[in-house]
Amino acid sequence: MSQILALSSAVLYGIADFAGGVATRSVDVWRVTAWSQLLGVPLLAVGIAIVGSTEVTTSDLVYGAIGGALGLVGIVALYSALAAGTMSIVSPLTGTMIAVIPVVWGLASGEQITPVQWMGITVAIVAVVLVARDHAHARLTRTVALQALVASFAFAGFFIVLDRTAEASGLWPLVSARALTIPVAFAVALLVRSAAVPPRGSMPAVAAAGNADVGANIAILLALQSGPLGISSVLTSLYPAFTVLAAVVFLHERPTIQQRIGIGLALVAAVILVV
Secondary structure (H helix, E strand, O other), rough: HHHHHHHHHHHHHHHHHHHHHHHOOOHHHHHHHHHHHHOOOOOOHHHHHHHHOOOOOHHHHHHHHOOOHHHHHHHHHHHHHHHOOOOOHHHHHHHHHHHHHHHHHHHOOOOOOOOHEEEEEEEEHHHHHHHHHOOOOOOOOOOOOOHHHHHHOOOOOOHHHHHHOOHHHHHHHHHHHHHHHHHHHHHHHHHHOOOOOOOOOOOHHHHHHHHHHHHHHHHHHHHHHHOOEEEEEEEEHHHHHHHHHHHHHHHHOOOHHHHHHHHHHHHHHHHHOOO
């Protein structure tokens, strides 16, 4: 079940990145971040009502707040990179690191990975690397690369911290995360004079980014609470394939042969790790 949840988070993170990237092409990144965080709250409330909890400790809430801070840094860095670079290369770059860092952390913490799972992890990493191969005219400046790396380490830290929460806490760690990120995001947006409601034309993308992000957070938190960090993070790292697919469908970006092979390998990796 944890593998299915992790794969679901990959689909939703891919959609969130696509929608956030579209929104930040016409709206300031902090306005998109603040409002997307706020617009995702109703879905989180529904999730809490459905999942419930039996015991919430202070440590769970603290881990959630730390994870929220890391997630906010990751979102801002990623949206900034997506706004400045080509969507179908920035997102895969972050996915590569998100796959590797938690696996190394999990192994250092004593997690055991079977030979079949190692095969799946290898295929997944190759898939993400291939998906990252974009057109020759793709722009990857030093600034965009740095933003992508910051997003990678922040998101990897987000997964590692959430893995420390207890299953009995349900979704409440995400509540403390939002309790931190929403005020901070709006405070920064006010400082840069970008806290106004996004234009009507961009609001659907902002709302889609916020709700897909919440849905992904719910799925990955439940996956981490019930399954291993390494496998869950690798499955989640496949999200760039879904970002690329969304870019193909809605922006008519044309994937290269390598990207198509990468998307195919991502599906193979998902089957290996889920089954």
